[in-house]
Amino acid sequence: MIDKKPIISLRNITKSYITGSAECQALKGISLEVYKGEFVAIMGPSGSGKSTTMHIIGALDTPTSGTYTLNNKNISAYSEDQLAEIRNQEIGFVFQAFNLLPRTTVLDNVIRPMMYGRVPQNEQTERAFECLRLVHLEDKASNLSNHISGGQIQRVAIARAIVMDPSMILADEPTGNLDSKTSHEIMTFLQDLNKKGRTIIVITHESDIAAFANRIILLKDGLIISDKENNRFIAKK
Amino acid sequence: MNYVQIIRSAIRALRGNILRTILTMLGIIIGIASVILIISLGQGASSSITSQVSSLGANLIFIVPGKQIPGRPPSASNSLKYADMLALADKTRMPDLGDVSAQVTTQAEVVTNGQNKNASILGISATYANINSLEMNQGEFISPEDESGYSRVAVLGPDVVADLFGEDAHPIGETITIKSRSFRIIGVTKAKGSVGFTNPDETVYVPATTAMKVFLGQDSVQAILAQATDAKKVDETQEQIIAFLLDQHKITDPVLADFTVRNSKDALSIVNNVTGLLTGMLAGIAAISLVVGGIGIMNIMLVTVTERTKEIGLLKAIGAKRKDILMQFLIESIVLTVSGGIVGIILGISLSFLATRFLPIPFVLQPSAILLAVGVSTIVGVVFGIYPARRAAKLSPIDALRYE
Numbered sequence: 001m002i003d004k005k006p007i008i009s010l011r012n013i014t015k016s017y018i019t020g021s022a023e024c025q026a027l028k029g030i031s032l033e034v035y036k037g038e039f040v041a042i043m044g045p046s047g048s049g050k051s052t053t054m055h056i057i058g059a060l061d062t063p064t065s066g067t068y069t070l071n072n073k074n075i076s077a078y079s080e081d082q083l084a085e086i087r088n089q090e091i092g093f094v095f096q097a098f099n100l101l102p103r104t105t106v107l108d109n110v111i112r113p114m115m116y117g118r119v120p121q122n123e124q125t126e127r128a129f130e131c132l133r134l135v136h137l138e139d140k141a142s143n144l145s146n147h148i149s150g151g152q153i154q155r156v157a158i159a160r161a162i163v164m165d166p167s168m169i170l171a172d173e174p175t176g177n178l179d180s181k182t183s184h185e186i187m188t189f190l191q192d193l194n195k196k197g198r199t200i201i202v203i204t205h206e207s208d209i210a211a212f213a214n215r216i217i218l219l220k221d222g223l224i225i226s227d228k229e230n231n232r233f234i235a236k237k
Numbered sequence: 238m239n240y241v242q243i244i245r246s247a248i249r250a251l252r253g254n255i256l257r258t259i260l261t262m263l264g265i266i267i268g269i270a271s272v273i274l275i276i277s278l279g280q281g282a283s284s285s286i287t288s289q290v291s292s293l294g295a296n297l298i299f300i301v302p303g304k305q306i307p308g309r310p311p312s313a314s315n316s317l318k319y320a321d322m323l324a325l326a327d328k329t330r331m332p333d334l335g336d337v338s339a340q341v342t343t344q345a346e347v348v349t350n351g352q353n354k355n356a357s358i359l360g361i362s363a364t365y366a367n368i369n370s371l372e373m374n375q376g377e378f379i380s381p382e383d384e385s386g387y388s389r390v391a392v393l394g395p396d397v398v399a400d401l402f403g404e405d406a407h408p409i410g411e412t413i414t415i416k417s418r419s420f421r422i423i424g425v426t427k428a429k430g431s432v433g434f435t436n437p438d439e440t441v442y443v444p445a446t447t448a449m450k451v452f453l454g455q456d457s458v459q460a461i462l463a464q465a466t467d468a469k470k471v472d473e474t475q476e477q478i479i480a481f482l483l484d485q486h487k488i489t490d491p492v493l494a495d496f497t498v499r500n501s502k503d504a505l506s507i508v509n510n511v512t513g514l515l516t517g518m519l520a521g522i523a524a525i526s527l528v529v530g531g532i533g534i535m536n537i538m539l540v541t542v543t544e545r546t547k548e549i550g551l552l553k554a555i556g557a558k559r560k561d562i563l564m565q566f567l568i569e570s571i572v573l574t575v576s577g578g579i580v581g582i583i584l585g586i587s588l589s590f591l592a593t594r595f596l597p598i599p600f601v602l603q604p605s606a607i608l609l610a611v612g613v614s615t616i617v618g619v620v621f622g623i624y625p626a627r628r629a630a631k632l633s634p635i636d637a638l639r640y641e
Contacts, residue, residue: 060554060634080633081558088556095554095638098547103253104246115242116556160555 005072006033007167007199008057013066015052026052028222029066034168039194040201041210041230044219051172053219054203058091058170059083071167088117092161096173099157100145106132107141110160117164131159135189151182158189168199175209187212240568247569250541258573261537264530265577265617266584269610271523273585274592276606279516281589281598286508296335296468297368297501298475300325300461300482304494315457316486316495319449322362322461324485331481333474335464336364339445342459343452347397347441348414354400356441358415360448366426368462371437376409376424383423384444389451391420392442395428415441418451471500527613530577531621538570538625549629550637563630570622571615578614582607 015027027049034040044050055061056068059075062083068076075086087093100109110128119127132138135155140148145156154174161169171190175183191212194200202213210216211230218226251258300321303314319339324330326337341360346353365371366378374395383390391413393401402408408422420443429437449455465474475498482496483489542549549562557565586602593600 055635058554060638081560084553084556084558087554093554095551098551098638101548101551103249108246112552113555115239116552116558116561121239121242164556 006035007071008034009069011067013056013063016064026222030224032217036199037197038199038215039213040215040217041213042203042217043205043210048219049222050203050219054172057201059086088113089164090167092166092169094157094161094171094174096176099153102146104145106143106145106156109145109156110163113160113164127163131163135159150178151185154186168201171202173204243565243568244572247572250569251573261533262573262577264533265574265614266581268523268527268530269578269581269614270585271526272520273582273606273610274589275519275523276516277589277601278592279512280601280603281593283509283512284601285598287505295501296465296471298463298465299499301497304497314495315455317461318457321482321485322458325463333466333477335466336368337463338362338365338368339458340460340462341445341448341453345415349401352401354397356397356439358441358443360443360445362445368464372427374425374427375407378424379442379444384446387446387450388444389420389447390423392424392426393422394426394438394440396438397441398425416452475500527617531617534570534573535621535625538622542625542629546637546640549632550634553634559630563626566626566629567622571618574614574618578610582610
């Protein structure tokens with residue numbers, strides 16, 4: 001099930017921010033590879049560089065040095081609009097908060113990436129419904145995004161994340177705003193998608209969330225301090 | 238991204254904060270409504286004057302004494318004689334001219350039975366009624382015999398009759414006194430309403446010959462009115478008159494002519510120039526309010542961009558390019574100004590329709606004014622929306638996502 005060729009390959013990635021006169025190095029040289037079908041959790045305390053790693057893997061930001069190869073494309077030096085296209089085609093995002101457009105229906109939220117991705121308009125609604133069905137929300141399609149629960153919002157975000165059939169789903173603290181029961185539910189959804197062959201990367205600081213993944217990468221002070229298989233599969237309990 | 242989808246999402250965003258949207262639109266609504274109102278009233282006034290002037294007939298030619306240089310006040314002169322009028326009226330010499338009338342005016346107190354009224358006294362030829370399409374309500378108009386015989390007869394406008402004798406009076410045969418000379422009333426004209434700056438209903442008509450002799454003591458006239466027989470040949474006829482009068486006055490160089498010939502077309506273009514200038518000036522002032530409205534839009538759009546920073550971050554994360562964000566906010570401001578413009582057009586049309594009920598001008602609605610208003614409100618949307626939209630488009634996705 002795991003491919004030989006990595007979809008994500010980070011080589012000596014560094015990222016520095018200049019705040020005033022001081023330069024702050026958030027990433028000090030990170031190298032990692034993610035293969036198709038993997039479920040990776042990136043963990044670390046705040047300030048460890050996990051958000052910066054998420055931004056770079058998510059093509060939201062470019063590294064100061066090092067190369068990032070996504071699906072055989074070196075996107076380290078892509079322009080902003082090229083990165084936008086990569087995000088649209090290759091990456092499905094699930095954020096902690098502010099996942100959905102306000103005043104907009106669930107259906108239109110799921111349709112959005114297809115509007116930017118030049119999907120023919122007559123296919124858009126059908127594809128959106130297909131993805132909503134996967135997260136059991138097809139009956140909420142015409143609800144406004146501010147009229148559904150927090151767990152439902154995350155499920156809509158998952159539906160939107162897969163609607164462009166991306167190479168990976170990148171979830172940044174997807175359960176950060178949820179109670180533990182709903183968190184469990186959301187993680188089970190992600191796990192199911194992973195079992196269907198989707199590559200998933202979750203950024204989290206909670207170990208019981210990371211426990212859903214089959215590989216856990218630990219960051220500290222801008223460096224990877226451990227990267228190993230996850231032995232305790234919660235799904236088996 | 239599809240424009241219908243962008244417009245739909247723009248309308249959704251604008252409806253999300255409906256009070257703010259309406260308040261922002263108000264600037265555009267007032268601006269467009271006042272431009273429409275002013276243009277519509279201006280054109281109404283202009284068309285009303287035009288129809289009044291052309292009711293005089295397109296073939297009417299005025300001859301006034303003195304050389305009139307454009308931009309200078311007309312020089313008073315007594316170079317135009319009654320004899321010139323008689324010569325022009327001679328069909329054997331001027332076959333292309335129809336009716337010709339002399340005209341002298343004076344302002345005087347008209348007295349009868351202790352009643353008096355200040356009226357304009359118009360000394361004219363018998364042909365005047367025909368030239369000006371004056372119709373008689375009672376009695377007869379001044380006859381050629383009255384004119385040649387220096388008769389002391391007068392024809393009154395209906396308002397003069399009402400003031401001196403009361404409404405519905407029959408003053409034929411009564412006597413009025415003008416400048417201590419008595420005149421016998423031989424006719425009353427039908428009510429006509431004011432034409433340009435004169436009101437025939439407030440006028441007392443007497444034979445030009447009588448007026449010249451008893452009131453002015455001169456043999457010169459203030460104007461000669463002439464009708465070209467063919468309305469299409471007015472310009473040619475005008476040239477003939479000039480040549481004829483130059484010959485009559487023994488002037489060889491046309492530059493030295495001591496009279497001026499104009500036709501009603503010339504008079505019309507002067508009137509239209511004036512109303513056009515006035516309308517343009519007022520519309521310009523109204524346009525300033527559009528600029529103010531536009532600045533209000535820019536202000537609100539900047540606030541909106543700041544408020545929706547996280548939304549912009551999210552849209553960029555799921556694949557919106559700079560152009561997509563730019564278009565979204567630009568279209569939002571265009572939707573704002575165009576819908577304000579449409580409301581403004583409706584308001585402006587209703588107001589000008591209402592105003593024309595109470596003003597003596599017709600309701601004129603030119604499609605070009607509406608097109609102009611829609612065009613202008615679109616331009617205002619683009620001009621004042623582009624800066625906020627560019628600000629939104631330039632946001633970096635992570636800064637936008639992180640924004641609190």
